[in-house]
Amino acid sequence: MPDAGSQHPDAYSDTERQIFDAALQEFARKGRDGARMQAIADAADINKAMLHYYFRSKERLYDEVFAFSMRRFMAAFGESLGAAPTFRETLRVFIDGYVDFIRDNRAVMQLMVSENLAGGSALGRHLRRMQEAEHALPPRVLVERIEAAVDAGEIRPVDPHHTVLSVISTCLFFFVTEPTVRVIHPAARADWSEFVDARKEHLFDLIYHGLARP
Amino acid sequence: MPDAGSQHPDAYSDTERQIFDAALQEFARKGRDGARMQAIADAADINKAMLHYYFRSKERLYDEVFAFSMRRFMAAFGESLGAAPTFRETLRVFIDGYVDFIRDNRAVMQLMVSENLAGGSALGRHLRRMQEAEHALPPRVLVERIEAAVDAGEIRPVDPHHTVLSVISTCLFFFVTEPTVRVIHPAARADWSEFVDARKEHLFDLIYHGLARP
DNA sequence: GTCTATATCTCGATAGAC
């Protein structure tokens, strides 16, 4: 049984879930300090007093939202990795799954980015705790798949750590800068969801050819 | 001669420059609303009254910092594109120049990202104004180089817009998430600047192979 | 659990002496 300080929102009441969702959006957009409790209360359709009744303080609310979002974000990484026979298939499945997760949970990723902009002190604490508990972070699994593919001669000899970082970059960055992409890219403005699907195809094509043996 | 509302910080006094630099760092880290005038004053080594003496209000200060940063950010894109004879060289020079610019101006990029997280209303306004004034944004130039390389048969037939977005993603994202990268990636923690150089090599290798004809 | 009213504090901004 998890301790009280790190419960999954599944254990929340309806009201708590409403607050949590509203807080996630607000913190993701405005950051830890820029977020306003009034804005969260409005979005959750309750008043400010109720916020404090359920979550005591802004700091506790942020900690709760951040800790859960971080676990979700890391878990999604592992969940996007299926058990495909070839590396080609592994890459395909990972890009599809990971991009889909971000499309459905954009605020979670925004919150991670926001923490990085602010210096990542809370982030570093959580990451190190996860490293100690599990001896490695989820990206490690993709690193190992790449190493295996290199050893098997399926792809060129590339640095697996740099490669994983590049895959993550291309899967996430266009969500981070969605407002800019919408202005610059006509197709994105016309139909975002269709654009995301097209992007999955492009990313797989670009990265697979980037790794494949000539 | 530029109008008074959009001057380059080169026209600033020493004090104004100190304030500008401090404000850029603070806005980049905490965002428009999360930033604190007191923190900016402290970093600029002056008191709050002087801030308002020079920049009237937080809003005006932000507008000044944002408008200048955006122009710089866009200009860097064009400046990173040399006049190399082959696409291979073009890509090499661009990645080097663009990554170097971000390494030296991380806060500028952070501010752009921060605006995107917040919804990008100021960003959209500026982008559209630039589009109207020059009929196209700087990324357009790289798009054209890719189109030309495709037509010349130098690279595979790829979507140039998606490709440019992927190049930008890989060049910027690891700076955005620098605190995370430093925790996860041992080489980055040991020597960041060396890591950045290694990353330039990796990116060129990955993307060039991703585009090259088999 | 929910709401109104209010306490307390922080922040942006200004007044006014120098």
Add this chain to the structure above:
DNA sequence: GTCTATCGAGATATAGAC
């Protein structure tokens, strides 16, 4: 131009009736 002191708005947080 620079600084101290302070105002007033707006933010977090709480008290207390229901």
